[in-house]
Amino acid sequence: MSDDYLQPARAFLEWFRAWPGTTFHDDIEIVDLRARGAGRGIIANKDIPVDTVLFTIPRKAIISATTSELAKLIPSIVQGAEAEEKPESEKKEDKEGEDDEDEGDDDNNAQDPWTSLILILIYEFLRGPASPWKPYFDVLPAVFDTPMFWSADEIKDLQASPVVERVGREEADEMIRSKVLPVIRAHSSIFFGEGVAELDDDALVQLAHRMGSTIMAYSFSLEKDDDEDDDEEKKEEKPKGDDEDVEMKDGDDQETHVHENEHEHGPDCNHDHGDDSDDDSEGAGWVEDKDDQLPLGMVPMADMLNADAECNAHISHGVDALTATAVRPIKAGEEILNYYGPLSNGELLRRYGYTTDKHAFFDAVDLPWFLVQLHLARQLGLNAAETVKVAEAIDADEFEDPVMLDRDFDEDEETGELKGVQGDAVLTELPQILRRQARAFAKVALRQQQKRREKALAASKKQTGKNGKNDKTHPPKTEKEVVAAALAAAFTERLAAYPTTLAADEAQFAETPVGSRLHSALRVRIGEKRLLTEAVALAKADLTAAKAEAKAEAKAEKAAEKSGKKNDRRDGNDDQPSGKRQRRN
Incomplete structure (x- = not known):
């Protein structure tokens, strides 16, 4: 065998x-x-x-736009992807050698690197033995185990994983029917030459899906190592310290913007299919990965x-x-x-x-910002209108959304070996950026609430003649209490979106055949649930500490009042003692 x-x-x-x-x-x-x-x-x-x-x-x-003869037969399919890189003399030659059948439809045929390579692979595949790459196609898979090809029931096994929203079968179908099929139909004599049976639209869509998935799994961005050096320079930018807050629109307490999330859950230089980590679009499946405009190629061996x-x-x-x-x-x-x-x-x-055991080191799960904001509003007792007002006072364009929660590990840069954190935990702290965003929201809300209280007291004093010093309303929650409670609730709700428990998944995983789709789905959701479970515990620990701190401050304030000394209550803006909060250079 x-x-x-x-x-x-x-x-x-x-x-x-x-x-x-x-x-x-x-x-x-x-x-x-x-x-x-x-x-x-x-x-x-x-x-x-x-x-x-x-x-x-x-x-x-x-196999690329510069090696396949399809680029010469239908030059316009690669003009959109590579015309800027060609000398003017080559552009002129391409135009002069263009098939008469191709005239007048350049705009319709213009492709990005992804759809261009899909067309090239379809053309070379349909050529069969006439293609120079026939032995190469013989070792490429005809069937894929990516969720793009899973049944609805198999997709359900992923439960609340963010992967579900990124499968993108419908988006891929639409792209194929709008950009790939029209080119093939307009040039059917090229794609279906002598001895090649013409395929109907459904068969072509399936073939295009196969080639799109082949590109996703095996193609390389054909950059040079000079480009990698530029990427390394970008990676040397330092993240901000935990003491730096999000900028607010009202101009008070002017601070530096939130930095971009540094942990990129995307491909590295060796197989770059397009880094979508900085893309705000809602792309999905292999469609979203076609945004990178570097030329793509299939690299045998x-x-x-x-x-x-x-x-x-x-x-x-x-x-x-x-x-x-x-x-x-x-x-x-x-x-x-x-x-x-x-x-x-x-x-x-x-x-x-x-999936693999070692890629669990990079496991991640998303926490949508709206979920955090919802629980911040509940902790602060804000109605819908007040929540909107607070959000408008913050430069939310600088927010990470969703915020990615990922594991802690050490990496040996020379050998590439990975080491987990000490003990059984996979998470030792919550993302700093999440705390900063939540703190920025709570800070504005508490400030607005304080202004409303002061205004109400002033109005009461004017109406009754009393100064309001003996007001016995319950003191407001500190910023730390609000943030910790909201994060604990948000993580708990995110975890509850998975219908089974972590313990049940781990037991099922041990009994599921290795390499099966269910095995992969279980590994994915187990990694995500571990992160969320530990995030809940960390947030609850923060809440316990915040409450203890608030209680101690309240006790100290009462003692100061009895002794006749003034003790200004801190609002909890500082997460750490000042000596620990100095910015690291």
Whole structure:
């Protein structure tokens, strides 16, 4: 069985080695890893030293808009994606060589890098043996386990995971029908040449979904390493300290804006399908990942490598070729693994259709801001109109929404090895940005409430002649109490959106076949529930401490009143003693 399974891979390897400029190290081989639930993969036959070149792929072997003849047959399908990068002489040549059938419909045919590559893959796939990449297509999967292809019942197994809202089957259907199908129908003689049976719309949509998912799982952004250096410079920007608040619109207490969330749950440089971490749109499925406008390509052999959160190989992008290199010593029998970036298991499942133990280090779950604001308003006793007024006084455009809650871990940057926090906990503190946002809302609300109380007391004094000093109303909650109680309630409500308990999921996970879709769904929601469960506990601990602090301050204030000394009550704006709150440089 294994021999039959590996036969296409052997033919592919022979085809790969025949390309001018390719290399494939003698001490590595393609093997059957289905026993590990991993399909095909590459292992080392002998010990391999660090910095060893494992294989090399010339750019001419990559399927892209610059290598497929479809770009010459229908130039306009790539003009939208790559015209700016071409010299004027090449643009002129493209126009002069354009098929008469293509004239007049440039606007309709113009594609982004994603749809352009989908069209190219469909064209090359339909060509069959006539395509230079036929042996490569033979080893690419025809079926995917990404949620895009799950049944409705299987999707329900993800419960309240944010992955559910990002599947995007309907959005992908719409994009295919509006941008891909019209081009194929307008150029049917090109796509359905001699001996190729024409497909109906439904069959083409299914094929386009397959190619879109193939791009999601296996394509590379064809950048050069110079671009990676620029990315590293951007990553060196320091986050703000916990003592820095959100800017308020009213000009009081002018402070610095909230920084962007630094933990990006997206792909890294080795397989970049478009970083949507800074995109505010509500995209979903593989459609949302097409926003990056870097040229895309399918890179034979690079996608033979499986990947995990801890890798031992790296794909570098050179001018003429891409090179896979060992980033640390690889022992004989060890699998060679690429790195797909700091992806949570939920995002790994959405993009690639599988989950791993080690990607649990990057697990994350969202907390929508509206849920936090709702519970802040309840703690403060605000009605709908008052809540809106408070929100309008804050520069909410600077808010993270949703706020991502993710695990604590240590990473060895040299070896890529991951280490969890000490003990059983996966979370040691709540996100600073979440506290800042909640604190900004509570600060404005408490300030407005204080002004209303002062106005009411002044009116009472004017009406009754009393100064209001003996007012016995219950003292307002401190800012710390309000924030901690609201966060505890928001996390509790977010956790309650999952219909089963963490304990029940863990018991079911232990009995579920490894590699099944249910197994993946359970791993995703277990990771999210662990984070939420520990977040609830941390928020409740904060609340207990805030109440104790408020009680101590109230007691001290009473003692000061009895002794005739004035003791200004602090409003709880400072989260830590001043010595600990100094900004870290």
